[in-house]
Every structure is written in C-alpha cells, then in structure tokens.
Amino acid sequence: MLLNGVAVGCIYGLVALGFVLIYKATELVNFAQGDLLMLGAFVAYMAIAWWGWDYWLGFGLAVVVVALFGALLDRSVLRKVIGQPQFAVVMLTIGLGAMFRTFASVTWGSEIYTLTTPFDGKTVIAGATFSDQYLSIVVGTILLCGTLYAFFNYTRIGVAMQATSQNQLAAYYMGIPVKLIFSFIWAISAATAAVAGILLAPVTLIDINMGLAVALKAFAAAVLGGFGSIPGALVGGIVIGLIELFAGRFLPDGFKDAAPYVVLLLMLAVRPQGLFGSLGRKKV
Amino acid sequence: MRFLFKTSYNQDVGLFRDKVDLFWYSLLGVAALGLPLLMSTYYVTEISLVLIYAICGISLMVLVGYTGLVSLGHAAFLGIGAYAHGYFLKIGIPWIPSVAMAVVITTACGLIVGLPALRMTGIYLTIATLAFALIIQEVFNHWTAVTQGFDGLPVAMPVIFGISVSKANFYYLCLFFLVLSLWLTRNLLRSPTGRAWVAIRDSEIAAQSMGVHLAIYKSIAFAYSAGLMGLAGALYAHKISHLAPDIFNILLSINFLLLVIVGGLGSLHGTIFGAIFVVLLPPIISILRDEIPASLGAAATSTGIAAIGAIGKAIGGFLAKPGVEAGILGLILVLVILLEPLGIYGRWVKIRVFFSTFPMYKRATFKRQKSYMKSERLR
C-alpha cells in the first residue's frame, strides 16, 4: 500500500522535475507541463492501441515526439516572451495548455482510454506482494533520474546546461549556444513529462484532463522541494503522494484532494523557500 | 489633434481631465442608462453579466495590473461572496446587510490568503492562490450545511426594502455597483495607496526605501480585491440563480485573468473592454458554429463548388466538438500576449493616436524596448 503512495508520488516528482528544469534554466514556469504529460500518454496510446505497435516502441515514439514538440514550443513561442514579466509567461503557458487539451480532444476524442501494458501482474518481494503497475513507475523513475543525473554531470552538453542555468551571460561568452541549450532543456523536460504520462496511464486511465490534476499536485511538490532544487522536486513529489494516500485513508471524504494543498499553503507560510531551496534577494 | 491645457493641479487630481472628457463620459452614462429601453429583457440580463464581470475585472486589475500580484484563485473569492450572500438570504437576512456581510467575509478571506503572500513573491504567490482556490472548492463540495453541496443553492431575484427587483431592473442594480466600484477604485488609484501599489509592482526595493510598508500595502490590495470580488459574487449569485460548487473552478479564474489581459493590464478601461470580450466570446463562437456551415453551404450551392460547403461543414464540426471553446480562449490568450501585451485598451490608444495625429503617425511611438534576460530570480 505504501508503494502506491510512493509510486504516485514519483509521478508528481517527475512532473515537478520538469517544472524545476525549465525554471532553473529560463526562469519560466511552465503551466502546460501537465498537458505535455497528457500528450505523451495519448501518443503512446495511439501507437500501441490503434496502430498495434509494440509497447516499448510506442513508449519510445511518444517520448521522442513530445520531446521534439517541447523543443519546437521553445523555439516558436516561448523564446519570444523571454524578458517579459513572469506573469505573461504563466498566462501564455496556461493558454498553450488549453490549446493542447483542445487539440487532444479533437484528435483523439474526449473518451477515456485504457492502455494495456506488460505490467499487469504482481511481484512478490520479501513476502510482500506488489502490483507491477506501481513497481514499474518506481523503477522507471529511478532509471530516468539516474540517466538524467549522469547526463547532467558527465556529458559535455549536460555540463553546458548546468552552466547556462547558473549564469546565462557567462555561458554565452564561453561559447555555449544558450538558445539551443534552452530548446534542449525544454525537450528534456517535455520528455520527462511524457515518460510520467505513459507510466501513469495504466493507473489513472487516459483522458484529456489527466494532466491537470497531476500538474497541480506536482506544483505542490515542486514548491515543497524548493522550486529550484531537482532532488527537492522528487522528494516533494513522494511526500505529496504519501500525504494524499494517508489523507484518503484516515481522514473524512474530501480531505484527500485538499490535503496536499493545505500542506502546500502551510509550507509557503512557514518556509517559503521549500525544504531544499534558498531565498535570495535582488541586488541593488 | 486636441491639446490639453492644464491650468490647475486640480485637473490632474480630478476624475476627468477636462470638460471634453466629462462630456464623453456623461454621454456613455446616458447610453448605459437608456440601453434597457432599446433591448429585449434577454439581452439586458446578458449585459448584466458583462457588468458583473467588469467588477470582477476591476478586482483582479487592482491586484494584477496595479500591484503586480498574480492570483489564480479569484473564482474562489467570487464563490465565497456568492455562497455567503445566498446563505444569508436563505436564513432571512435582508438584502443590503446580506451583501455587506458577504463583502466583509470575502475581504477577511482575502486578508487570510494575503498573509502568507507577504513573504512570497512572484510565482510562489500565484501557486498559493491556486492552492487556496482548490481547497475552497473542496469546502464548497463538502460543507453541505451552508452550500448544499452538489444539490446546489437556489438564489431568487433580490428584494430590497420589500420591493422585488425585476430582471430588467437588475441591470440597473449591477450598473450602480459597477460605477460605485469604478469610482472607489479610481479614488484609491489617485491617492497614496494607489501609487504605493504601482510602486510595489515596479520596484519593491525602491518602494520600501521611499517609505512604503510592503506587507501592509500588499495586504490592502489583496483584501480590497477580494472584497470587490465578494460584491461581484453576491450579484453573480442572483444572475445564475443556482449556485453549484463546480462553477467556481480554476477555469473561471483563468477566464478572469484572460479578461484583464485582453482588456489591457494597468487600465480601468481595460476591465470593461475585457468583460465585454469574455462574456461575448462564447455566444459568438456558438453563432459561428451554426452560421459558417450554413452560409458556406449556401455559397456552395450557388457557385456549384462543393469544396466550399465541405470546408464549412468541417469548420462547423470542429467548432461543435467539446472543449474547443477553451482552446480558442487559449489561442487568443497566446496571441494577445505575443502580439499586443497591452490588450484591447492598448490597441484602442494606438488607434486614437493614429487618428489624432493623422497623417503624422509614427509606428515607433509605441515600439517597445526590446529587453533580453530580465532576471526575477533574486540573487
């Protein structure tokens, strides 16, 4: 049972990771992250259920398509609003999210779909039985995070990304193609969302609004972890997942959905910088 | 081109710049008063909605456009105002005290949400208001003693001093409150409080050094904005006549933000433009949905080109799909932010300047300085 909470938390964590990556690099907050998740799930569904592709092939296709889409989004739209107030960007991504949902409902219809996966069995580990669906989420998250960690620390482009998010101007002067890096970061962030969407699909089913609820809780997770911290996002996600689980089990009806937000508000009131973040101030 | 000669400081303090301004606004007032005489009751009640939305717009404009604090949860304040008013009416409190109490309660809620806001900036505040709105929605769902949950809370037309207000006269009631809100807000904006808000929006640190107590003025902005929303909520309750929890969702909050952005940030005129836009868009889409296939179909039969008819049908079919309206709103939002960040009011100013300086208009007058990275990350 605890695994379910952790697994759902992992999904929140992955989406929160997407927020944090983009925020660290570009100072934009992408409110359409949840809808990228939804797009990922739909593309995978289309490939697997409609075209009859193999699960892993569909998985790969969805990740690649959504990643490219993320990069395209950065190039065509978001680059134009860099330097405008943050609020404009927030509204822009909200608008984009609404467009994606409409696109999905026109393309795939507003029905609810079920994705069949290779993970419908159960595994017994140390005497406890776990559902494969949830296990796949946890394992997938660990793998993805490991890959990202290695990518950011051991590849040239990963290090360039780190440099860019710390000081754009300096990075630019050192010959790092900052714009390209931004597109790359968007692609990675979108791909993370797509992975989260596909992993989540068997648990919550696929429909056009699946991203919304997840994104809101992922927000809570990102803030909980301190908006600029990558491990914070994951820990925050798992914390939110567990809070939700326990609130649903031990508190009266209705608290399950509100509990993460109550925690979030309390957190913001008491420690606005989150668990792992730090607050700075503007230099004058 | 009309030149404005100022002869007294009072002119800058007053509500209208000069007699010409006063004349045009009076004309607008007369038109607003006479409107119900020209229209059927159905349209008049629809226009009441524009007026209510305009009050919501003022509320959000104070917060977003003037103080620079973004709230994604204003629908919750609207809901609190609506439910409070509906509940007070149900337990037999007369109309005026009921509205007053609804406003007071929403103001208090605004203060409470604003409290953590004092320590937060930018995106954190937005997220906090979002969280607040989601919690409030759960409260509406589950506090059935007051809200009657999903059964809904019916609200009849107002009865003031024993006189029941007809649907046509409800328009005047809304108009009165809109003008009142405009006047009060304008008063604040032309006095130290309004300037302090603008200062906080543009540079907190300079505002502080000039003697502005950030926490107090942010709280005032929040409370005032929430109070206006509560007033709008009380009117809204009568307008929709049946309150249900899912009306006051995030999409409504986003709609209000769309209103202020499309109208034009940082202008009270913009709230009216924005309200008209947001209220009229859905009916326009539904009219287009029926009209485009019909008219293109007629064109196809008259010209004999079947493709035109097919295109018409396709467009109609597209518009008829569920969720398309939200997408169109999203598209408009994206386009406005990319192409005209000052919204309809900004466009209106440009057109006015174009005609008043014709033929000497320079595009560069309104060219924005291109700014590259402007860090809001406080380091």
Next chain:
Amino acid sequence: MSLFQADNLSINFGGIKAVDGVTFDVAKGEVFTIIGPNGAGKTTIFNLVSRIYEPSGGRLVFDGNDITQVPPHKIAALGIARTFQNIELFEHATLLQNLLLARHAHKTSGFFSELLFLPSVRRKELEHREAVEKVIEFLDLQQYRDSFIVNLPYGVRKVTELARALCTNPKLLLLDEPSSGLNVEETEDMAFWIQDIKNLLGITVLMVEHDMKLVSAVSDRVLALNYGRPIATGTPSEVQSHPDVVRAYLGG
C-alpha cells in the same frame, strides 16, 4: 556637528566580510564621499544605511537616534533618501507619479478617506503636488512630467532618481554612483546639482562615486575603502595621494 554616524559597522555574506569595522561620521551640511575599487563594499554600506541589509555588527546613528533596528520603510520618514546604482524607478508610471510616490512618507490620510477621496485627501494631494513641482523646477524636469519612465533616456532617468529622493524632503541624501552611465556634460550638470543641493537646500549628502573629477569637485571629505576596510579619510586631495589608496587602485 555630525548628522550621521556609522560605528564599527560590519556585515558578513557567508564568511566573506563585505564590510568590516567601518567607522565614519558625516557632519551636517557636508558632502561626504565613499570611494574604493569595485567590490570594496561601498554599495553594501548604502544598503546597510537604508536598512535593506541587516548588519552583523556595529551601530548606525542618525540625528542622535540609533537607527540600527528601524525597519526599512521607516527610514524615509526619518529623513534619509537614496538613489540606486542601477536605477530603480517605477518604470510603468509617469515621472510625476514617481515623484509623488516619494511623498509617501508624508502621507496623513487613512484608507477609508482615500476610498471616498475626501476633501482632506484632495488638499493633501495638492500640497504634495506643490512640493513635487518645486523639485521639478529645481532639476529642470518640466518637459518630462507626464512621460512614462520607460520612454525616457538614461540621463533623464538618473536625474529623476535624484528628484525622487529630493521629494521625500530628506536631511541626508544617499547618492549611489550618481554619474555612472552619464556622459561628460551630464556629469558636470550632476556636479552642479549636488553643490546646489548642499548649498541651496542645505541637505547633507553621502555619496558613492567612481569619477574622481566629480568627487574632487563636490566632496568636502572622502573615505577610501578596500576589501570592506577603511584605508584613508580626509579631503579629496589628501585621500587621492594617500599611499594605501594608490596601492589599492593600482595594485602591488
């Protein structure tokens, strides 16, 4: 008689001593300048005086009162106004509104009287306007009165910042690099204005400046800093020829 005193002022940023035991006092009616190489802690001292930073040690005394614990928004009401190195104007407001905001410390009206815009509020507004107009005239800003700051050239913005600081009716004016970004001509204007502020308005000026010509033209006394420590105090020419100062600037 001294108007302002910094007594053994210190602040650390994560182990780095940005300002380390700085003591100086500014006499009433003088122009006191702080110079030093980049990163010497000059602006940090300003941020300490306007209470944006919390000092880790030492005391600030203004007009005989200890202001080390005064919150930042009360500094203006006491009579200390400042400008900013990189211009912190309210960009999407008119110049007039910027200057009127500076009258905030003198506001007397409450929220509800403003809500109704009672006659008392109107009277006070007109009073503020008159005070502001005096400054506008003093600094020759008439033609920009209704312009939005975003549309003004850099030099005018710099003067606007000065005007805004003057509108608070300060006793002590903190100028953070008033000449940075200005051309030679504008810098000369700035020098005249600083002298006028001192002589005509009788306002004490505490200034951070790099341009040595401006410094020697207007300053009565100069304090040289390096690595957050004071290295010399005296008249401009004394400080300029002080061997430690020369070493600090030229290295070695």
